[in-house]
Amino acid sequence: MAERPYIVGNWKMNGTRSMLSEARAIDRASQRLMKVEVALAPPFTLLHAVHKEVQQIGVGAQDCHPGEDGAFTGDVSASMVLDAGAKFVILGHSERRQAHGEDDALVKAKATAALNAGLRIILCCGESEEIRDAGEAEQFVIDQLKASMPKISGNVGEVLTVAYEPIWAIGTGRTPTADDIGSMHRAIRALLVELYGEETSAAVRILYGGSVNPGNATELLGADEVGGALVGGASLTAESFLGIVLAA
Numbered sequence: 001m002a003e004r005p006y007i008v009g010n011w012k013m014n015g016t017r018s019m020l021s022e023a024r025a026i027d028r029a030s031q032r033l034m035k036v037e038v039a040l041a042p043p044f045t046l047l048h049a050v051h052k053e054v055q056q057i058g059v060g061a062q063d064c065h066p067g068e069d070g071a072f073t074g075d076v077s078a079s080m081v082l083d084a085g086a087k088f089v090i091l092g093h094s095e096r097r098q099a100h101g102e103d104d105a106l107v108k109a110k111a112t113a114a115l116n117a118g119l120r121i122i123l124c125c126g127e128s129e130e131i132r133d134a135g136e137a138e139q140f141v142i143d144q145l146k147a148s149m150p151k152i153s154g155n156v157g158e159v160l161t162v163a164y165e166p167i168w169a170i171g172t173g174r175t176p177t178a179d180d181i182g183s184m185h186r187a188i189r190a191l192l193v194e195l196y197g198e199e200t201s202a203a204v205r206i207l208y209g210g211s212v213n214p215g216n217a218t219e220l221l222g223a224d225e226v227g228g229a230l231v232g233g234a235s236l237t238a239e240s241f242l243g244i245v246l247a248a
């Protein structure tokens with residue numbers, strides 16, 4: 001486990017202003033749990049409101065457009081989410097890769113735009129069940145990460161977090177074994193060392209995501225090279241999300 005584990009809640013397309021009380025409760029509890037870095041990624045519509053409600057936790061977006069501004073109906077740029085209070089953005093989530101046809105080149109372009117705007121990024125990667133069953137998961141994830149990774153200069157640990165999220169584990173209640181997570185995270189760590197050198201890349205946290213809940217968090221977070229968790233469904237209530245934060 002990383003020195004300061006990072007637990008990030010991804011609310012996806014959930015939440016109206018009535019959910020601000022959950023964000024407040026998560027924030028209040030996190031003020032007493034300083035050894036864990038806690039963050040929430042609400043939908044765009046709640047970004048500013050959550051940002052105004054919280055003091056301790058980080059707030060981020062779930063996506064951004066690669067362009068700076070212009071005629072892109074319905075899209076939101078990196079500088080807009082920064083202006084709304086976001087400090088980071090989740091990019092390359094499999095739900096966007098699958099439902100919005102985002103390929104590695106687009107994820108890389110978005111990541112570059114986010115970094116240029118001054119946001120930190122959480123770069124997601126993960127294999128389908130077919131790829132895992134074929135024994136090709138590690139090679140697939142490494143290739144996906146290489147192709148999605150923006151150019152980063154300076155202190156990579158300050159701006160980059162990687163989230164390994166096997167697609168078949170997202171929202172399904174199924175999880176890889178701690179051994180499988182550990183071996184994937186070691187492969188990702190080796191790639192980071194190759195790209196950024198041992199010392200600089202050591203500060204990059206590699207999160208695990210996929211059906212993390214308060215009941216399995218201790219085991220999953222205890223896997224080798226796991227620096228925290230990206231949490232979907234279980235981040236929607238303060239009670240379950242804080243159960244995971246407490247396990248970290």
Ligand code: PEP
Pocket residue numbers: 010165169170171172209210211212230231232233234
């Ligand atoms: C996610 O989609 O980032 C995720 C990890 O979802 P869940 O925790 O619901 O599996």
